Amino acid sequence: MPSSVMPTSRIDGRQSPAAVSTAGLRKSYGDKTVLNGIDLHIPAGSVFALLGPNGAGKTTTVHILSTLIAADSGRAQVAGHDVATSPDGVRAAIGVTGQFSAVDGLITGEENMLLMADLHHLSKREARRTTAELLERFDLVEAANKPASSYSGGMKRRLDIAMTLVGDPRIIFLDEPTTGLDPRSRHNMWQIIRELVSDGVTVLLTTQYLQEADELADRIAVLHEGRIAAEGTADELKRLIPGGHVRLRFCDPSTYRCAADAIREVTRDDEALSLQIPSDGSQRELRSILDRLDRAGIEADELTVHTPDLDDVFFALTGSNQPNQPNQPNQPKEAVR
Template sequence: MPNPPSGPAISVTGLRKSYGDKVVLDGVDLRVAEGTVFSLLGPNGAGKTTMVQILSTLIRADGGRVRVAGHDPARDPDAVRAAIGVTGQYSAVDRFLTGEENLILMADLHHLGRAQGRRRTAELLERFDLTEAASKPAATYSGGMRRRLDLAMTLVGDPRIIFLDEPTTGLDPRSRRTVWRIVRDLVAGGVTVFLTTQYLEEADELADRIALLDHGRLIAEGTADELKRLVPGGHIRLRFADAGGLESALRALGEGYLDEDALTLQVPSDGSVRSLRGLLTRLDDRSIEIDELSVHTPDLDDVFLALTGRPDDKESVR
């Protein structure tokens, strides 16, 4: 196993890349902490694929400083490749080979000895729940099984950093959740995951930090909760047993959208514990009883649309 980086798993400063007059990456800065999931989102043409290609040594940057596992991809690509694994959107599985044969092939490509390669293959087949299907051609696998095999193949070389490009595209909900569990297990073991996804809920579910790339620039970065607080629309919805309680609450709070038919009051809020505590204290001081309370915050779809000005359909976030 390659030695883990002493600093961040990935560090990028002033990254630039152009194709002719087309600027694809325009001075991007980012840091990915070791043992975390970092998700990069952005509309088509934002520069996500180019970013991953640079970080994984497939193309060279025009400028800026890049370190992956402590190494410069341009000057020491072999050291970077020894530390990373890449799972693309489209499976790299050979459909005519069995699951076991696919893994043994990867072990050979990583120059593992025969005995070590077979041990590693057996470990991964068991880890990814593929032992029973090991001797069957990959062409007979379901989409979820092929994706699990694809991830297992990425792990043959025991990488410390994994680039996942839209890992659950086309999978059914159960298979998607299986992949999510695998990603969480990898991170719990110290692996760093750099994730691009077309599913905003996937980034919300998995990522420790999320960056939004648009027109070659990072326009926002933070945790999912931090990004959600960047856009308006958060509120606390209160429902009361009678009109008297509803009117008393409106007077006590001094603001809110009143729905007399539903006996509800919608109060603007960032959804934080501090905001909720303050609201409840003001109502409690006046002995106003609440029948039902719910907190509503913007989701990542709202963030994406507000910050990029584009519809948040699937085509926009690839």
């Protein structure tokens, strides 16, 4: 079984343990450039989300890292193995779940698992033990002897990931794993991913569900037209988008005027008795605003934090303007505190 010890990235010069790292990754199909110099550094034991619209290159990146296709140029390492010169080492260390289930619907869930165990050259005893453990872990014991074609979408996804885990991979590529699932099944899948990471598994997740990346990812990269448009934690990415502010509302006009004098750099709404203060929504900035009010002996009747979310980041960085999406840049969300 592959080792759980991850190498240190040497491609980009950083010395933190890396499960996956790339430098200058490029791929074209004819005159269509799909990847145009991708640099990634994915720490071991983390969830890294790759966001992007259709055709941005997410699946192509996964296919290169999993040795299914070759890059035109650039370098990539997975679990310390170069994908070009040591593909067998890469394959031994990874598991891949694609957009479309690899489950064979003509055989039972248990038979799918045993088939995967055979592909990994497990002994019959080990195959039976591993299959039983994974079927129980993914709540598929009752359905184990039923044809997989009778499974719901969520059950097929669980079986798909269970099959991926037969080889005990320490790195898993999940290419849009919750596409087509209902909200309950999607949340169940999120919990499975969290449990995998708590066991030390590294997950590269591609998704179009922005909430999914926000919920799961330690770091997020936004891929647009073959390039990384931005990378960081969800909070770091949200702070890239202007428009965040704190809104203070008052019931008493005199208190409102005193607050405006105390804080000064505000946008006033005399009719609504509200003040708007530019802010990134951080705890430090909120504390600063409240401290100024406290020093002046003023208490707001309502404090509302307006912060951009990943929808805003995505649309701003990719230039998307989709009418079916209600949340556009410069229309940040509100959270009453």
